[in-house]
Amino acid sequence: MRHFDLSPLYRSTVGFDRMFSMLDNISGDSAPTYPPYNIERTGEDAYRITMAVAGFSENDLSIxxxxxxxxxxxxxxxxxEDKNFLYRGIAARAFERRFQIADHVKIQGASLENGLLHIDxxxxxxxxxxxxxxxxxSGENKQIEASAA
Structure with a gap:
């Protein structure tokens, strides 16, 4: 993996150190792939994260x-665990998925339908x-009058 040196940007910016440290810590090898998810823009300032969580109920999930x-x-x-599977193609393993949320982004709500978890x-x-x-x-010049002493 290529490593980019971002140190020249540190001296010309103010307040972006968290962003640069996140970029420094990005590693493509350790990124989790389960469960799959989508991030979509649903409006001018609205977003939705959709995760495929087939087999999980509301009681099995926490946000x-x-x-x-x-x-x-x-x-x-x-x-x-009590079942004897001949073939197991539906993953039911535990997971923890983290998303970095930008400043001023609030969670509106979450819903679970048809095996998809929607977070608005x-x-x-x-x-x-x-x-x-x-x-x-306009650049009007105002004259100051000297008062008589």
Whole structure:
């Protein structure tokens, strides 16, 4: 795997150190592949994460948002261990999937239907951080009068 030196960017940016450290820690070899998922944009500031969690019920899944990390954990109960499978093609193994969430992104809700877990997210930018128009005043020269002493 190629390694990119991002240190020249550190001295020309302010406040992006978390992003650069995440880029430094990216490793394609250790990225989990189970369960498969999609991330889609559903609106201007709305997103949806869809995970294929066939065989898991609401009681087997937990979703936690802490700081800028969304964690989805699936742990199957013990009932599958008692069965004698001739062929097992449906994975029922435990998993933990983490997603880095950008600032000001909130989780709206989650639903489970037809073996797909849908997690809806929305970006809510505070009013003071939204772009605003700055009025430009004309350059009228105001003369200051000296008061008589």
């Amino acid at each position: 936690e948002a802490k700081e800028s990390v969304l964690t989805v954990v699936g742990e199957k109960g013990e009932e599958a 997210l929305v970006r809510e930018i505070p009013e003071e951080m939204k772009p605003r128009k700055i009025e430009i005043r």
